Amino acid sequence: MIYQKQELISEGKTKRVWATNNPRHAIAEFYDDAMMYHAKKKVYFKNKSKYCNQINCILMSILEDNSIATHFVQKHSDCEMVVRRAEMIPVEVVVRNYVAGSMAVRLGLEPFSKLKSPVLEFCYKNDELNDPVINEYHACAMDLCTPEEMSLMVYTASRVNKLLCEVMKKIGIVVADFKLEFGRVNGRLVVADEITPNCARFWDEETLLRFDHKDVNPEYEYAEILRRLQENYPY
Numbered sequence: 048m049i050y051q052k053q054e055l056i057s058e059g060k061t062k063r064v065w066a067t068n069n070p071r072h073a074i075a076e077f078y079d080d081a082m083m084y085h086a087k088k089k090v091y092f093k094n095k096s097k098y099c100n101q102i103n104c105i106l107m108s109i110l111e112d113n114s115i116a117t118h119f120v121q122k123h124s125d126c127e128m129v130v131r132r133a134e135m136i137p138v139e140v141v142v143r144n145y146v147a148g149s150m151a152v153r154l155g156l157e158p159f160s161k162l163k164s165p166v167l168e169f170c171y172k173n174d175e176l177n178d179p180v181i182n183e184y185h186a187c188a189m190d191l192c193t194p195e196e197m198s199l200m201v202y203t204a205s206r207v208n209k210l211l212c213e214v215m216k217k218i219g220i221v222v223a224d225f226k227l228e229f230g231r232v233n234g235r236l237v238v239a240d241e242i243t244p245n246c247a248r249f250w251d252e253e254t255l256l257r258f259d260h261k262d263v264n265p266e267y268e269y270a271e272i273l274r275r276l277q278e279n280y281p282y
């Protein structure tokens with residue numbers, strides 16, 4: 048079907064979401080002045096939205112092909128995708144394979160060290176409170192999700208981590224950590240939002256550093272990850 052954009056439904060840090068002529072589907076549009084969360088600074092470069100959309104479309108398609116339900120329907124344009132309209136669960140699920148960022152600070156651990164086993168953390172999605180870390184008990188007691196949804200989020204996040212690590216290993220990239228969000232579509236839990244370098248630490252296998260660590264050209268990291276994905280995963 049040909050999708051037509053209608054009214055704006057929501058505007059986040061990296062995306063705008065529009066209603067469409069199909070009441071079950073929306074168009075999510077990445078925009079260029081997106082917040083790059085990990086560095087707690089804004090990184091602008093021309094075409095950032097295009098890199099993010101293409102990386103996300105490839106990774107979401109890989110998840111779908113491996114029977115992991117997502118909100119992704121199809122790519123719509125260079126910087127837009129069609130998604131199923133979902134009721135978002137206000138819990139961020141962070142999956143970590145290496146120590147980095149807030150985990151290093153909070154627990155006094157050596158950055159860049161590999162964890163003995165993956166760690167899952169949960170944050171309450173709330174800008175005013177700066178997305179505080181919570182646990183499964185908080186999430187259920189605060190009625191952010193049901194205990195069944197929490198179990199499924201844990202199971203799915205572990206499956207996504209295993210798959211993402213395999214996919215990225217093939218192209219010389221280490222998945223240090225990433226953040227997932229989930230939504231409900233007709234009561235069914237799906238992976239929603241995005242999987243891009245906006246919300247993940249993807250490191251160069253050779254250096255165990257971000258591709259842009261010299262801060263010379265912020266575009267390089269996104270361009271290099273997309274180039275490697277496109278060469279190996281022709282979606």
Ligand code: C5P
Binds near residue numbers: 085139141148224225
């Ligand atoms: O900053 P921190 O180390 O907690 O982030 C862990 C991972 O989760 C990083 O990949 C970061 O980009 C992602 N994250 C995110 N949005 C948040 C919190 C974390 O994308 N609100």
